[in-house]
Amino acid sequence: MSRKTKLSQYDKNMIDVLAEPTREEASALLKHKTYAKEERLYEDMSELGRGRRRFMSGIAAAGAAAAAAGTLGSASAKAEKLSVPEWSKSMGRPIDPKVYGLPSKYEGHYKRNRTDVYVNKQNFSDWSMTPIQHQKGIVTPNGVIFERHHAGIADIDPDKHRLVIHGMVKRPMVYTMDALMRYPSVSRFHFLECSGNGLTDWLKPLSKTVQQTHGLLSCSQWTGIPISWLLDEVGMSKDAKWILFEGADGSGHARSIPISKAMGEGMLVFGSGGEMLRPENGYPLRAFFPGWEGNTCVKWLRRIKVSDKPWHLRSETARYTDPMPGGKWRQFSMEMECKSVIANPSGGMQLKGPGDYTIQGFAWSGRGSIKAVDVTTDGGKTWRAAEVEGPVMDKCMTQFRYNWKWDGAPTKIASRAVDSTGYVQPTVEDLKKARYIAGFVQHHNGIFPWSVSANGEVKNAIA
Amino acid sequence: MQSLKLAVIAAIAIGFGGSAQADLKPSSGFGKPITQAELSAWDIDISTSDGVGLPSGSGTVAQGAKIFAEKCATCHGEGAKGGTQFGQMFGGLDSMTTPKRKLNPSSMFPYAPILFDYTKRAMPMDAPQSLTNNEVYALSGYIYSLSGLVPKNATIDAKYLSNMKMPNRNGFISDDRPDAKAVRCLSKCN
Numbered sequence: 001m002s003r004k005t006k007l008s009q010y011d012k013n014m015i016d017v018l019a020e021p022t023r024e025e026a027s028a029l030l031k032h033k034t035y036a037k038e039e040r041l042y043e044d045m046s047e048l049g050r051g052r053r054r055f056m057s058g059i060a061a062a063g064a065a066a067a068a069a070g071t072l073g074s075a076s077a078k079a080e081k082l083s084v085p086e087w088s089k090s091m092g093r094p095i096d097p098k099v100y101g102l103p104s105k106y107e108g109h110y111k112r113n114r115t116d117v118y119v120n121k122q123n124f125s126d127w128s129m130t131p132i133q134h135q136k137g138i139v140t141p142n143g144v145i146f147e148r149h150h151a152g153i154a155d156i157d158p159d160k161h162r163l164v165i166h167g168m169v170k171r172p173m174v175y176t177m178d179a180l181m182r183y184p185s186v187s188r189f190h191f192l193e194c195s196g197n198g199l200t201d202w203l204k205p206l207s208k209t210v211q212q213t214h215g216l217l218s219c220s221q222w223t224g225i226p227i228s229w230l231l232d233e234v235g236m237s238k239d240a241k242w243i244l245f246e247g248a249d250g251s252g253h254a255r256s257i258p259i260s261k262a263m264g265e266g267m268l269v270f271g272s273g274g275e276m277l278r279p280e281n282g283y284p285l286r287a288f289f290p291g292w293e294g295n296t297c298v299k300w301l302r303r304i305k306v307s308d309k310p311w312h313l314r315s316e317t318a319r320y321t322d323p324m325p326g327g328k329w330r331q332f333s334m335e336m337e338c339k340s341v342i343a344n345p346s347g348g349m350q351l352k353g354p355g356d357y358t359i360q361g362f363a364w365s366g367r368g369s370i371k372a373v374d375v376t377t378d379g380g381k382t383w384r385a386a387e388v389e390g391p392v393m394d395k396c397m398t399q400f401r402y403n404w405k406w407d408g409a410p411t412k413i414a415s416r417a418v419d420s421t422g423y424v425q426p427t428v429e430d431l432k433k434a435r436y437i438a439g440f441v442q443h444h445n446g447i448f449p450w451s452v453s454a455n456g457e458v459k460n461a462i463a
Numbered sequence: 464m465q466s467l468k469l470a471v472i473a474a475i476a477i478g479f480g481g482s483a484q485a486d487l488k489p490s491s492g493f494g495k496p497i498t499q500a501e502l503s504a505w506d507i508d509i510s511t512s513d514g515v516g517l518p519s520g521s522g523t524v525a526q527g528a529k530i531f532a533e534k535c536a537t538c539h540g541e542g543a544k545g546g547t548q549f550g551q552m553f554g555g556l557d558s559m560t561t562p563k564r565k566l567n568p569s570s571m572f573p574y575a576p577i578l579f580d581y582t583k584r585a586m587p588m589d590a591p592q593s594l595t596n597n598e599v600y601a602l603s604g605y606i607y608s609l610s611g612l613v614p615k616n617a618t619i620d621a622k623y624l625s626n627m628k629m630p631n632r633n634g635f636i637s638d639d640r641p642d643a644k645a646v647r648c649l650s651k652c653n
Contacts, residue, residue: 121548124588151588164502165494172502173494184487226488233492244508250591252584254508303505312511314581317635318571324636327559331635372647380653418647426643434642438562 110134112144113215117200117207118440124152125251127194129215132362133343138189138397140218142273146294147280148194148216150251154300158284161248163268167306170235177284180225180268187223188267188290191364191397193336195293195320198444202428202437205460210346213448213460217364219397222288223271228263231306242310245287248302255296256310256332257289265290268301291366291395292334293442295320322443323436330435336366338425339445340373340400340417351456354408359386361415363398368420373400379412380449386415406452412461414449428462507592509580514625517576521620522601524608530598531605534587543609553609556630569610573635575627578603600624 103110112128120126127148130140147153158177166172194216200206207213231243236259243262246254257266269288270277277283282299289296295315310316310332322330340363345351359377363370369392374383386402400415417425428446431437451461499506509516531543540546543553555565564570568578583599585591594602604619612627613619 151585151591164497164505166497166499166502166506171494172497172499173492174497174502175494179493179495182493183489186487229488230492230494232488233494246508250585250588252507252591254584305506305508307510309510309512311508311580312574312577313508314572314577317573317577318566318568321635323564327564327634329631329635330638330640333638333640335638335640337640374647374649376652382650383648383652416645416647423641424645424647426645430643430645433644438564 110144112146113211115212117212125150127196127216129211130218131211132215132217132341133210133346133349135343135362138219138362138399139273140220140397142220142275142278142281145192145218145220145272145278145281146194146216148196148294149249149280149299150253151249153280154247154249155279156248156284156300161284161302163285163301163304165230165234165304165306167244167304168237168240168308169231169306170237171233173230173234175230177270180285181270183225183229185223185225185271186267187221187271189219189221189391189393189396190288190290191217191219191336191395192288192294192297193217193339193364193366195295195333195336195442196440198446198448199440199442201448201460201462202441202444202446203463205462207347207460209348210341210343213347213462214341214343216294217362217397219364220272221274222267222269224267224269224285224288227266227268227287227304230268230304231263234306236306237308239308240306241308242306244303244305244307244311245296245298245301246303246305247282247298248300253295253298253315254311254313255298255315256307256313257287257296258332259306261289261292261334269297289334291336293320293336296334320442323438323441325436333443336364337443337445338365338367338370338417338419338421338423339363340370340415340425341448342375342413342415342450345413345452345458346450347458347460349458351406351452351458353456354406357404357406359402359404359413359415361400363388363400363415363417364396365417365419365421365423366395367423369394369396370398370417371420371422372418373398374416374418375400375402375404375413376416377404377406377411377413380414383416408454410452410454412449412451414447416447507580507584509576509583511572511574511576511580514574514576514621517579517621517624518596519621520596520600521618521623522597522599522604523618524601524604524613524615526597527601527603527605527608527619530594530602534594535602538588543606552606556610559631559634567610568606569612569630571631571634573629573632575603575607575612575624575629578606579624 110131112130114123114128128146130144130146161177163175197216198213201213241259242256243259244254244256246252267288269286270284285301286299287297287301322333324330340361342359342361344360359375363373370388373386373388375386376383386400389399392398425445425447431446449461451459538546538548539552545551552567553569555570558565558570572578579599582602600619603624604613604617607613608615
């Protein structure tokens, strides 16, 4: 994003429409801390040999470009005269004796949205989506972690909650929350993604925003205890192979989990993002299987039962299975494969004319960490490595950025992630060669393009 | 010297962090032993492939039709044809190889007891776990009868459900991913 580069037609156009700055404005601008950059721009302007007027205009253009790069904000041609605002001339709000702080009232747009592309007729077995286009960094605030419930949000008294472990074990046990929290806790950063993330947008662009296409995705630091500690405590039979995890909500949602995953990375989670889980995320206790579909991370966990075979419940036969060619269904497809998406700019946004923009997005993989993210800004002809921001963690949302100078021509932009196993995020076309994609299908990890029109409109371009 | 100390501390911290889980495991647990009798009210799951866990009791298709009309039709519609909340619950047994696969208990479930397990734990949506075992057997028979999997005069019990052969019994394959073969092309890609 060098300002030494030749001025674009856009910059030249801007110069011609700008008014003469007043002496006061000129003075204020010259004192601005980015003076050095503006001076370089002045050099560029000098090459054009168009005098003082263009010098001042150039400063405004630099400001506009910077604003556009950061926030896709307005390219205001001319700075306003600064006045001292009210909040600088008064005392602020006093400190409350006890309070749970809330976001600024100006951030009211940062909301989880109930699904509105696939609209359920009721909102108990339903889902809501995280606005990842507004997320700062890799941690999703607890208040906007996506939801998927099968019988509404259970409101559980932690003192009355119990976890039972039984089945093919030597010593069946019951645990209170107090008992579970006596164990030394462990905290790990991981993404959580619903297997249905993207299900409306395989072949046709039904969704408008990235919240609708990719918002069944969140990331937090999860706190709890390894499931293996408790399974060791109850002493599993040597024939044990599968373990049932069952919720205490009205749906009694349950999934069969292979013993290797439960004894490996499986966690019993009671905390996320620095506090106890929110009710909608399973308070006071949920299962967590890093990298596996959210559906396996059973919320409001009440029971763990050990067996030598899977249960084949409704949620692992008629639901949460993937249609395959020849009338078949892929079952127990629980790993979430490597995926990425551009969050800014994304569907529903508007670029304010040609110039410098930072493409920003997220990548994640249920099989490991992110090795690289490539970005295309020419509709997939060429791809260049984006900057992947650390810490790059195992099965965790990872942020990438890529500086792009948009020339104003219509194009398509997209990202493509590669994970630590070497797996390259496929296109929908690649996935269609192996699977049967018709209707609303789970496990969509395809490359997701956004189109940019000549007027800067950004749209879903999946098909 | 100071930086060396820091480096050593950092190395220890990293080493410890890598194996923290094993190191922190307590030598004894905090669970309380519980008997099968004490946990029986919660032990509701059915091992659907062999029917283990199906309780005693039975119900007829005719009884199921009556119970359905009283407790299920509000959301699922009269005769399970689809209602205010959810779609049709029968038919489509041959739809799996067509472009519009029909998903319902008869067409999808590989094992008949899945319907018992789900209905008992989760239905009706506004009063889960309120149905008796006899009612759930009756409803299971009624729902499967609508697709012709059970005769209209049948009495359903644990043995009946365990022995039913479901049309989609062999419809499932195990996870064979990664299945997409994408390459990391960088230039002249399309």
